[in-house]
Amino acid sequence: MFRRSFAGLAAAALFALAAPAQAADDFIIVQSTTSTQNSGLFDDLLPKFQAKTGIEVRVVAVGTGQAIKNAANGDGDVLFVHAKPAEEKFVADGDGVVRYDVMYNDFVIVGPADDPAGVAGSSDVTAALTTIAQAQAPFASRGDDSGTHKAELRLWKAAGVDAPAASGDWYRETGSGMGATLNAGTAMGAYIMTDRATWIAFGNKGDYQIAVQGDERMFNQYGIILVNPETHPGVKAELGQAFVDWVVSPEGQDAIAAYKVDGQQLFFPNAGE
Amino acid sequence: MQPDTGIIAAAMGLILSGNADLIEIVGLSLRVTLSAVILSCAIGLPLGAAVGAWRFPGRGVLAVLLNALMGLPPVVVGLAVYLMLSASGPFGPLRLLYTPTAMIIAQTILVTPIVAALTRQAIEDLQSEYGEQFASLGVGPVRRLSALLWDARVGLLTVALAGFGRAVAEVGAVMIVGGNINHVTRVMTTTIALETSKGNLQLALALGVVLLGLALVVNAAVMAVRGVSARAAHA
Amino acid sequence: MRDLSDPLRPVPGSQSPAAAPILETRGLGYDAGGRVLIDGLDLTIRPCRRTVVLGANGAGKSLALRLMHGLMRPARGEVLWQGKPLDRQARAAQAMVFQRPVMLRRSVRANLRFALVVHGFAGRERALREARALEQARLTDLAHRPARVLSGGEQQRLALARALATEPRILFLDEPTASLDPASTHAVETLIDAAHAAGITIVLVTHDLGQARRLGDDVIFLHAGQVAETGPAARVLTAPSSGPARAWIDGRLYFDPTP
Incomplete structure (x- = not known):
């Protein structure tokens, strides 16, 4: 048993070494916060989105302050954080398109x-x-x-x-x-x-x-913003917008409401309220 | 939580389970680290050897600089590489941020000075032994470098291991430039950091034990090679 | 191609001391740390002869050898190779063996190969020279052993074979048997003899009066960085005319009255 696992590990390591960097372009980068990642919400949400659209979402989970700065550098397609005044400033500075309420905890x-x-x-x-x-x-x-x-x-x-x-x-x-x-x-x-x-x-x-x-x-309000493709030409606007649209859609909102840990609901969707 | 037997058992359990995520993470760790070490050796060995074996103006300054760069803080390197690779940075159009390639670049920058500085010392020592004989034979500068590197090979394996140790245990730089993205840039150290931040201390420590085991396996393999080549060279 | 292993081969030039020198130094001087180590050295090395350089510790013997071989640059004066300044080509026709043999961390054969590759030998020619050098140094059975596990005598034989494999015109030896036992010394001297017999000019620094008698044709006796006496070994070693040489050969301690 041990030997087999080890051999598998070694084979996997060699394969990983030989494999070239992933070339698929069907992904977006979401700058988000540790709270959404550590709570396990993304692990529940993203596979549902990918199953529907085929778009892979890569999450960089850092503090809200750093997430906003990274997005302002154009290093991300979508910003998903919880600091409303800073988010509004992000949009006002031309770095984001529109801010939507998503959910609160x-x-x-x-x-x-x-x-x-x-x-x-x-x-x-x-x-x-x-x-x-x-x-x-x-x-x-x-x-x-x-x-x-x-x-x-x-x-x-x-x-x-x-x-x-x-x-x-x-x-x-x-x-x-x-x-x-x-x-x-x-x-x-x-x-x-x-x-x-x-x-x-x-x-x-x-x-x-x-x-x-x-x-x-x-009250802790989360918002989602598409990074502005006019100021940041590298942004994958179409794919990013698809994610934003899905998160605030009834389907995405239901998925957020359905996510529970130990029987407790962690996030309360409130998009469009 | 029982910190002693529980963690070892958890680590063994993790390994034995053949968990696909774990295999992926270990594989990426090895791929990133070994790539960085190989690149660092490709740059650092000749660079260190040149500083150790050749006499040219500024050589002393370069040696001191290499020694100082061994202490580069990973977070600073991560930040610098982030600023280079960021969409608003000079290499933004290459779209390398948040990829394993970015992690390899950051680790290469961290490890190259270690390889170069330690190589310089090893080559300088050997040069003081070989210098007159090489001069007598009329060995040219390039051949002198390659001969010194080849003859120092046993010691240089340890140099490469030192670089591997630094790279495989490093978290600050790869976290910033890789982003710790699940299934894309998540490696052993960033996983440990993540699990620690989730309060899953036992899992984090178990992963630490796996990482240690990985380092042990690599070191044992290299030392075995070293033993064979040391017998052949008697150095 | 000369056959180094045939001692019966007649040696041209060894009977004609008047032949033009293969190497000369003119007013050679060298300083270190503000001290004059060697000054005004005029040496003449005649082709196909064995010149022994003698003198007390610090007389400048090894330094003179290194200056002649071009390992160091003189502060004053010059080294002439067949009447011309020492250049790359001239240096390629020289070889040197050190007191402590420098063995690369490779096999015996690879040590020989390295010297041959540096001198541009390749293919069959190189393999041939490797085999001949191994045989000559009686190291064929040890060809694949790491050079650094050989005994001191074997290492020095290998060093000599490596120096001779490139067929130099002149061979410098810096106390090659200083740390060897009599049997190993004999083996090394046999190799030196064979090289001389093959027409290679020998310049040997030694502390060993017996070795000087066995191997020397000409003697240069240095004292305090200058030539104290020079001439045929037969005369200098039996009837030295200078104070330092006389004292050294008599086995007396010699102190310079005016330090």
Whole structure:
């Protein structure tokens, strides 16, 4: 058994070495975020789209800030992120054609079971954040200019707390993606704001639970934009538009609604609302 | 999570399952890394040998530069290659970004200085031994280079292995220029990074064990070759 | 083509010391680190003869040899090959064997082949010369062994065979038997004799008075970077006229009274 697998592996390796780079041109590149990738949504969605259209979708999953910059460089056909003001600026700058709402999920604040700041069960995010700040309980922030990071900063501002001023003290910026921040934050017993989808799919929860949820200010809207082929001539406008159209179509929207992890729906389609 | 036996068992399970995705990822890792090492040797061996064996103005500066470039941060190289290959960069029309080729380019840039710098040292040592004999025989500069490279072959295999080690373990550069796209540019290290970010630490570590095993197999194979050629050369 | 293995072959020129020199140096000088190592060296090497270069440590023997062979550039003076400055072609007609043989990390045969390839030999001619050199050095049975596993004596024989395989006009030897036992020394001297018999001019640096007596036709005695004495071996080695040479041959320690 072992020998056979090894031989297969070796054969596969040789084949891969000999095989030339893929030449198929029927693909598009989507600049997107770690939350959509890590939650497994794309793994569910893309095969359905490819089965229907024959178009392969290659996803580059980075922070929203970097995804927008990459797309602004023309390195992608479609932008699929969650930072509405930045997305609107992207379109206004001529880098994108039109922005469509796709779906939303929400942010939650997760914390250790012993709940050092005593915010568990709260549905008032600004009150909870104020309490955390007063208790100087550790809080792990993405600190990477991502969509989640931007949303978190907006909420601190709304709470009237200058959290970044305490950076290095109880406010800890990891400067990394959502997953890395969750890994680091849970290890240091900090509160962490994360999108619900990533949290549900996250495999290293330890004794962590959702402490704060249900505040409508933690609404997390995703948008999709075709990168502008006029400003970026390399863009595969036709194939990219097909993907955008499918995602906001009833078929795509149903597929998003149907995606569940552990019986929970992660994303709520709201295109055209 | 049981960090000791659980991870080894998970790694073995992964290998034994013959998982198609794993085979694809391992295959791409090997293809990218070995291509980069071969290219790096094609550039770095003659370059390092020339700096080690020839005397020309600026040689000392070049040697120091090569040594310094061994410490190139992968993320910086990744970023530089990204800017070159980006649609808005000078080589954008080649459409190489987010392809295995882009990853090979980035790793070649990372590994070439290692190969060149270590080759320079090996060749310089050998040159100090052979120099007078070659001068006496009237060996020309090009033949001197090829003869030194051939006679240093045993040590240079270790140089290539050092380059392989750097390339196969590298994640920062290939992540940026490859994009970690599933079935296209996803290799061992970027998969490990992805699984870590998903919180699947056990799977990530199991993949790490597989990567280590891969490095062991390659090293063992090269050392076996080295043993044979060392006996033939007695060096 | 000369047959190196036939010692009975008559050697032209060895009986006529008046023949034009094959190599001369004029006012040769060399400095290192601000010190004058060699100065005003006028040497004459006559064709088809065996010239032995003697002198104490630091007298400049090895340096003189390297300057004559063109391995180093003199600071002053010049080396003349058959009356003309040393050029590429002249250098191709020279060969040298070092005290510690430099063996390539290859087989015995490949070591010979390398020298032959550098000198432009190919095909049957090269194979023929390889086989002859192996036989001459009595290394045929070891042809496929890595050169660096050979004993010191075998390595030096190989070095000599490699130097002779390209049929040089002149062979420089820098203390070729300094680290060898008597049997290996004898084997190397036999090869030197055979080369001389085949008409190759020999220039030998040695510390060994016995070797100088066995192999020398002419003697150059160096002291402190200058020629102390020169002449036929028969005379210099029995009745030296200079202080340094006399002391060295008598086995006395000689100190320069004016350092």
